[in-house]
Amino acid sequence: MNTKYIDLINQTFDFPQDEFKLAEHKLRFHNVNLMQLVEQYGAPLKFTYLPQISNNIQRAKQWFTAAIEKYDYKGKYNYCYCTKSSHFKHVLHEALKNDIHIETSSAFDIDIVENLKREGKIDNNTYIISNGFKRAQYVTNIARLINEGHKNCIPIIDNYEEIDLLSQEINGNFNIGIRIASEEEPKFEFYTSRLGIGYKNIVPFYKNQIQNNEKVELKMLHFFINTGIRDNAYYWNELLKCLKVYTSLKKICPSLDSLNIGGGFPIKNSLAFDFDYEYLVDEIVNQINITCEEEGVEVPNIFTEFGSFTVGESGGAIYEVLYQKQQNDREKWNMINSSFITTLPDTWAINKRFIMLPINRWNDSYERVLLGGLTCDSDDYYNSEQHMNAIYLPKYNKEKPLYIGFFNTGAYQETIGGFGGLQHCLIPTPKHVLINKDAEGNITTELFCEQQKSEDLLKILGYDPKPDINTTQTINKNANIVLADK
Template identity: 75%
Template sequence: MNTKYIDLINQTFDFPQEEFKVDSKNTLHFHGIDMMEMAEKFGTPLKFTYLPKISQNIQNAKEMFSRMMKKHKYKGQYHYCYCTKSSHFKHVLDEALKNDIHIETSSAFDINIVENLKAEGKVTDNTYVLCNGFKREEYIQNIQRLINKGHKNCIPIIDNYEELNLLSDGVEYPLHVGIRIASEEEPKFEFYTSRLGIGYKNIVNFYKKEIHHNENVNLKMLHFFINTGIKDNAYYWNELNKCLKVYIDLKKICPTLDSLNIGGGFPIKNSLGFEYDYEYMIDEIINQIKEACDEAYIEVPHIFTEFGSYTVGESGGAVYKVLYQKKQNDRERWNMINSSFITTLPDSWAINKRFILLPINRWNDSYERVLLGGLTCDSDDYYNSEQHMNAIYLPTYKEEKPLYLGFFNTGAYQESIGGYGGLQHCLIPQPKHIIINKNEKGELEYKLFREKQTASDFLKILGYEN
């Protein structure tokens, strides 16, 4: 009889997979990392970042865009930008910038990070810095400072009608700008038009009125992004088609316009059954842009993307230990972890986001259906939205045989949304954080980035200690 956990996985998914394997000791390996060995060495709860995965995803995207541009004889260039708000950590930016990429920012302090990286030589004047977001005094001043220090490849993306004048007033060099399109939201969304950017119908008039005769401003880029990401559905292709019409109309009257930013939105793996044809989507995007431009007899634009989750998401993970099982009624078994989902994986609570959940050990044991609960006293601190359609199956709880769990591909947004280093709900401490890299010999190296938060850390924040 196939009653072991590993039997369940083998019957349900194509397993093992590129990044997941189980060894002879029935413990899980992730990109060659012995997860049980790491848990025993550093303790749990534990967060980790596997840096090589960042470079791997960047290179994969760059190679696919290059190949599809060659296929379609596309004469424009491709520029890969990293959306910093996905993870601002220095080790993430350092790894990403090894791959000859560019940066997209979203707020004032992002510029301070760019200046820090420039001082280290990791960002140069050739690096594009695309400044998105709603801009007010401090963000405006930081952008102006960066440009005035000679960073001519800094391109503020105009989000509203006032920003152009605010930026122009303090810039000493000709200002290169982009305009963000306020795309229409998905039909089921709570509102009709994105609050970000300028409406499709207003962009050409805005250019004619504010930029066309302004010798100090050059329009270089049109920015397009939809909240649901790059998906093969009618909504995405319809919005892209409307964007291309605006680009063509602008290009006919604006010779400096030469770039189209299609934003971010490549999905990342959220279950062992994940399927997404990246090559097909890139192929079709390139094809549609080229066809539209050829029909209008205009040059194709350089293409920019702003991949955030795709860059860093699959590099991160979290490891927990099951502390206890509570049987609340005849049907529900609650496995209580030694941390909190609300504080360490906030998207699982806030937007019901799915992550890959797998046990670290005991793959050859029998399994049971369970719910997972966190340590806070909040009834919403639980996880049950996983690849088994709202049911979680894990090796059967045994007090004498501790069970360890891994959540994978958690590297985007979770630390910043969870308030990394600050107060946590019910004062649950932030876990220890480990950075994993490979040396020149290809051997794994582990570095402690941050210790688990202490009571003293919280007391200082709260004003009880100096």
Template identity: 60%
Template sequence: MYESKPMKNKYRDLIEQTFDFPQAEFQLADNQLHFHHIDLNALVKKYGTPFKFSYLPVIGEKIDLCRQWFQNAFEEHNYKGKYHYSYCTKSSHFDFVLKECLKKQVNIETSSAFDIDIIIYLFNQGLLNDDIYVLCNGYKTKEYILKIAELIDLGFHRIIPIIDSFDEFEILDEMIDTPLEIGIRIASEEDPKFEFYTSRLGIGYKDIVPFFKKRLKGHPKFKVSMLHFFVNTGIRDNAYYWNELRKFINVYTDLIKADAPICHLDIGGGFPIKNSLAFEFDYQYMITEIVAQIKQEAESVGAEHPNIFTEFGSFTVAESGGTIYSVVNQKKQNDKEQWNMIDSSFMTTLPDTWAINKRFVMLPINRWGDKYERVFLGGMTCDSDDYYNSEQHINAIYLPEFKMNDPLYIGFFNTGAYQESISGYGGIKHCLIPSPKHIIIDKDENGAFTDYVYREEQTSQDMLQVLGYR
């Protein structure tokens, strides 16, 4: 007799049939989601929603992984240069992020004068040494250059200001009197989908060698030791990236032929981060191929293998962060559209979802054993753009069915980079929707999880004070 099989219409069934699940950072226990074996539902019950969290051990793990990939590539190709991991502070300026990075003895890449104040503070606290590399990117205002000079006076001897324009070099030459290594940033050509052809950052490919010969060769103070390269789309295995990398290496070899003392190549940042359960990226292959190309061209002009720098920001910190919401109600607008309303705002807590249509890994925290339905997600502001409707599979969002008396919690993961700074952490938000509380999760010396509130949810009094009402 034919026996009917139970229907696989639960949310858990959907995920397990669609993706390879569970995954390294995501596990299930009693139909509830765990992140790196952290019981997220327990955190919801302890702290309420909404809240952001940062799980600190991930930061060090990402740094270790990247260093191992470069070590593997160096060994495979018998590469004689050194690899230097730098953290790009603009991805997240929080003290707990910098302190985790410094435990791994990383170098620092800065973007503004205020970044230098962070370095000075950490130095005065004994948390970093004056022998780390400080790579100074960004537009160099006079204030920024004065801060660079302050670092020099403090004894930092591995500061490398990276020249972004001809005028910037002239101001640096005027304001800095001590010997200094400097770098040159190449203005890469943008991806064809961009509205402009050449990046506004850096100096054009064809202008760099003439600039070196005219202003930098034999300079009494400055030694050009670094060539810097970054493409806005990041490091990707596509024709555009490899073509721009080839141009970068060609400029390097041309500079070597012109007797430039280049010993460092900075290939920038831009390693992709996981944005769906289906994410795949061969980091080891990309690094190995980049190292191979640099080695080949260095040897073609008789140069020693240059040291390789990276400036990974999002890669370092993004996957340590997450944001948890409650679904507070469901609004049916027509026969097909069901809106699950969250207890916060996407525009104010995850601004990249609104600004650049960025996707994050989105999963329910509880009720994985319930039937699922297709929904849209809406935020609490009165703005029609405050929504999230493109999840990682088939351009639709599926969640356990809404039940008024059975709360549903959802998490957005790998949100640890840029979201706080872009949304204006601690400041005024659209429709005065408050910044959620921020939870820090770590491990103690015995490997047990610890958690505490780093910052409470923003209050109305906080906002009124900023607005001048107090």
């Protein structure tokens, strides 16, 4: 009988896969020995496999290069990384090895850009696409960057006042883009994105505020779809509406030469994941080419902003199953030694699916379970609603520790979870390990941060740090002496 966990996986999925394989009944991720990682660093832990960041960037570049050559497309392609997906230095440094550009979304992002410039990771040729609603500090920081010579910083206008605000602080001429307020999917409770300017208002906005403004030059039209790039009627309909705006603008605005098709690619969330990236890129380039040819205008340079696609598939989290609780005749709860709410907040907030697999014991029999976190919140769980289907794991055995991994978690989880700060029920942030390859292709690891200690959290909360144990003993001893004297 096929009763082992490996049998279940082989029957259900095409396995092994490029990033997942077994060695001695234990899971490997990009050939990283995960049990060895656990033995060295303990669990819970988070990890970032840095080479996957460069792998995905290069994949996207190859898809666009192939499509541009196929259709003899006259524009250029520029890959931008959305820093909001993960602001960590190790992520930016790895991504910037690949001749890419940066998209920012708030004031402090510009401070990161300036830090990268000082380190020589980027220069004035790097495009800085500044998105988002621009409060005073963001405007000031953008202006400072441009005033110091970074002319390839392009603020994307989100509302009607931003041109005036930027003009007051920027010395000389500067380039801008305009963000389209795309219509949301029918399932949304509102019709139009709160970000950007509506389709029908863009040409009048250009004529009223930009066309005769000698200080400002429109270079980019920014098109963002909240659901990301998908092969469905909604996406293609919105793209075609965007292209109509682009061609209408181009006819009266010769300086317009770039189209930013923001809204990223999905990432793998199941062993059954199947997405034809290459076809989507091919068809996007084809549609832009056809529309511009029909309207008699030059094709734009294409910019993309990939955040989750860049960094998501580099991340993972490993937990130990501490205990199993049989709560009724059907529900077995495997309790992990951390919290989903705090370490993988997207599983709780938006029912986001991640790949979940055991690290060890693949040759053992399996059972259906629910996964519970350590907080006292009833929503701290991971079940079939988040997972693609029912959750099966090797049977719990208190004599045989079971470790489970969540994969492709590298985007947003640290920033949403509040890395380094307070967590629900004061569950500590796990240790974080960076995984890389040396020049010979050997796997290397580095501890990026330790697990939070109680002192870290008490300090944030305003309490005195825990006194040294020797000092405490001295104080207690002196107290006894005084008491005895009395």
